[in-house]
Amino acid sequence: MSGARPARVLPRRLLLALPLVAAAAGGLGFYALLRRMEAGRYDPHGVDNPLVGHAIPTFAALPAQAPATTGFGAADLRAAGRPVLVNFFASWCVPCRIEHPQLMALARAGVPLWGIAYKDHEAAAEALLAEEGNPYHQLARDESGRVSIDWGIYGVPETFLIDRAGIVRGHWAGPLSADLVASEVRPMLGKYA
Amino acid sequence: MRVMHALIFAFLLVLPVAAAWAISDPAEMLKDPRQEARAEAIGRQLRCLVCQNESIEDSQADLARDLRQVVRQHVAAGEKDQQIIAWMVARYGNFVRLRPPFEPLTWVLWASPVLALVGGALVVAFAMRQKRPPPQPLSAAEKRKLGDLLKS
Incomplete structure (x- = not known):
């Protein structure tokens, strides 16, 4: 009888340690989560875009956004002949201004960046680009926001990477940070170049 | 004075209804009340991607208003509920539902719910099995010892 006791005590002690282990695992999990949020790699409000891995939605050419002279449509994107970043932005959107230096840096590096002004006044968007610089190779305007809904846009800025076959390869909701550009956008651009 | 009270009471009665009306602009409603009711029922199943815990029928967000319009256009075009929800899921994923x-x-x-019930049942079963047997009745020697203690 007494010989059986120690064998029973050990699992009990382990059971007592279980809540501590669970708390420690939870703490580690939260720490990892917060680190990823800090670096901009995880957004708890982010919505996965079902377009990734699929062809871009078809849309008729959108009107031009000044200072560009022509707008563009899905056919123009498919005919670009190289991977393109499509950026949805608006002059009324504060995170877009935060993101703007990253877009300028991408443009300086020769990355083709196509912009769609989402629910914006043409003059206001033009003023933003005159003030902060224009990183876009092509510019169009989605005043009603309907084409943007077809892209699954739920807030600006959002950025997509389209490969040369017109397939959506990457999607980032929210402002691109320097960290995000270095860790995700650049490697993907290299992969699909 | 009595009239005043009656008026205030009447106002309080109407208040919640007025609040419900304030949410949707009558201009965006469909003319056919049956179609409008259908559109509202569909909209209530769809999440506003901006506010995330409100349906597009309840939300004041710009995008929610646009999506309400889309739902009404599709209802007016005679599409089935499933088709309209599938249209939304194609753009925003299942998160929109x-x-x-x-x-x-x-x-x-x-x-x-089933897992929680099974888990609870397991805990209860485990606790029941662990229940110690009732203590042995006191032996003659223990009884004598107890008697001595109580006496002193």
């Missing part, structure tokens, strides 16, 4: 579908990713979610 306030009631998640039963799919591999949500099996645990939908099974959670």
